[in-house]
Amino acid sequence: MEQRNLFSWTIAMAALSQSGEIHCAKAVFDLMPMRDLYAWNVMLSAIHENDSLDALVDAFTRMPERDPVSWNVMVTAFAQNGQMLQAMDLFLRMPRRNVISWTTMIGALSDCEAGRHDLKLDAIAFFDRMPQRNIVSWTAMVHASASADRLEEARILFDSMPARNLVSWNVFLAGSKDLSIETLEKIPAKDSVTLKTIMNWYCQTGRTADAKALFDRLPERDVMSWTCMIQVNSCQLDRAKFAFDLMPAWSVVSMNSMGAVFVTHGELAKAKKHFDLGQERNVVSWTAMIQAFDRAGEVEAAQRAFDLMPSWDEICWLAILAANSSDPEAVQRLFFQEIGSSKVFFDSSPERNALSWEALLQGTAKYGDLYGTMSVLEKMPAWSLLSWNLALAANARSGHVASLRRTFSTMPERDTVSFGTALAAFAHSGHGTDGILLFHVMLLEGVAPSDICFVHLLVACNHVGLLHEGLCVFSGMAGDHGVAPGLEHFCCVVDILGKVGRLEYARWLLENMPFVPDDVALGSLYGACVVHGDVEGARAALAAMTWDSN
Incomplete structure (x- = not known):
């Protein structure tokens, strides 16, 4: 160019920055004989896209003056870097x-990192x-909510x-989980993003035929x-693999799918081969292999x-905890020790959350490891209702009824699971009267009893x-409670009738209940007949059990 003006210098700088040549763009900026605010903002945006914070x-x-565009670039940069407090400070200044x-x-x-709902709620304010x-701004707010x-x-x-x-x-479509056909019909126009979002919704709701039809209509x-x-055909391995093989290119997401x-489908060898072929792997890829x-039982x-x-993230922690759940000591090691000499386990991980803590509790409570469960609870920053229920379960499985009473009485809230766990512990440890009293407390607190x-x-x-x-x-x-009696309830009543010697009533209930008697019910009647000296009744019950098993 014979003569360069401010506009041409700025255009050249912008073109270089858009092509990723940030050093060349900086060189052009430094050579400019004069700079205005627009040129400074173009340079600021270029550095934001291609250089460090x-x-x-x-x-x-170094900017001699700034306008809202300059400040907005800085706010966005700090936010994208995860420094929300600094971004907030810049906005307020x-x-x-x-x-x-x-x-x-x-x-x-x-757009703050997952789990930071406190910051997401600030968006509403x-x-x-x-x-x-x-x-x-309206659209951003819909996305925030x-x-x-x-x-x-x-x-x-x-x-x-x-x-x-x-x-x-x-x-709106991307954030919705309960779309309807009526909502989709209201969309005035649809681009490729809209069609793909709708297709994804079809996949999630099991409308495979609609998803396939929409896939055929996609312009690109x-x-x-x-x-x-691939996800639509996930129930049929051959079809999913056929769709995968037809893809012109694969991403880490498609490889993971x-x-x-x-x-x-339990194809461990194929999963391993597929994993080894992947040129790019992320946490999801590794978690799938775990x-x-x-x-396959290969812990x-x-x-x-x-x-x-x-x-690691929370999901892979849950996966490895599930794999080790049959070994409480291994679960404890996962949380409170180290791997080798450099990789630190969960106890020092900054990404631990309530879900991860509760996964550990499930691993210890499942096998009645009361000491391990209480050790984990002491380390947890906060207890949820699920945490309390898992503590109850650990007490119940280990047979510590007294400890269970103390835990139950100190719970800030209780639900059906809480009462059911305590009821089971009392009923099966010889504290039947306490169990009956607890049921009345349950009704007084307005908690609806389940069939269990x-x-x-x-x-x-x-x-x-x-x-x-x-x-x-x-x-x-x-x-009174809207719970239909099942076979297990009828068997319990047969057992009660037999225990107190009401054998005729027990037989009548077995013959007239809306279920086919199983070995448990017939065994209860047989045992009651033996205890009360009803030889013929015992023979009939034994014959019925033999016939049923044949």
Whole structure:
């Protein structure tokens, strides 16, 4: 060019930065005879896209003047780097904020790392304080609510939008879990993103035929759409593999989807071969292999795969815990020791969450390891209702009724599982009267009993020989509590009748109940007949058991 002006210098710099040539773009910027605010902002955006955060801060500091565009770039950069407090501080220090500034902050808060729902909820507070809103800010808010699993709020916000565009629809569809055909028919126009989102919803809701039909209509097919077809055909291994083989290219997501299909069908050898062929692996890839080894019963191989992983997340922790769940000591080692000399286990992991803690509790409580369970509970930062219930289960399985009483009495809240666990412990440890009293407490607290609760209650009545109370409980199941008696409940009543010597009533109930008597029911009658000297009745019950087994 014979003569360069400020505009041409800036265009050259922008072109270089867009092609990733950040060093050349910086050189052009340094050679510019003069710079205006627009040129500085172009350079700032280039550094944001292609260089480090430190370099961006240095450029921002050297700017002779700044406008909302400059500040918005900085807020976005800090947020994307996970430094939300610094991003918030920059936003509050901005001398002027426009609708883009507010929307940038909402988007940053809604895109914060998974699990940080406290920050996602701050996005809602920001939206409420906005002096003005546009379609972009409304769409960002719908995304924020959906990301925080506030799906009903996302729907209300979407319905309240003064105007919607295709981006708004796509954001709403991607965050919704209960779409309907009526909702889909309201979309004024559909682009490839919309069609792929709808196809993904078809996959998740089991509408495989609709997903396949929509796949055939796609104007262009990318990795996401092909991956959906793998998931659609996941129940049929051959079809899923056929779709995978037809793909023009594979991504780590499509590789993981196909690997998950092999794992689901128990094809360990194929899953291993598929894993070895993958040129790129992430945590999901490794986790699938851990699950494959676990399903095949190869716990040591699962542990080796876990040890080789470059990094871990909550899901892979749960997978390896599930693989080791039959060995409480191994589960304890996973949480409180180290791998080799460099890799630190869960106890020092920054990504541990309630789900991971509760997975460990399930591993210890499942085998009645009361000491291990209480050790984990002491380390947990907070206890949920599930945590309390697992502590009850550990006490019940280890037979520590007194400890169970103390745990149950100190629970801040109790549900059907809590009462059912305590009922089972009392009923099967000879504390039948306590079990009956606990059932009345359950009703007073407004907790609805389940069918399993009634089984434990009838067992409690049986152990203390309370025929009248047992019959009252049985007769009131459907009428008073809306729980239909099942075979197990009938067997309990037969056992109660037999224990108190009402053999004719027990036989009548067996013959007239709406279930075919099994060996448990016939065995209860046989034992009662033997105890009470009814030889003929015992022979008849024994003959019925022999006939049933034949």
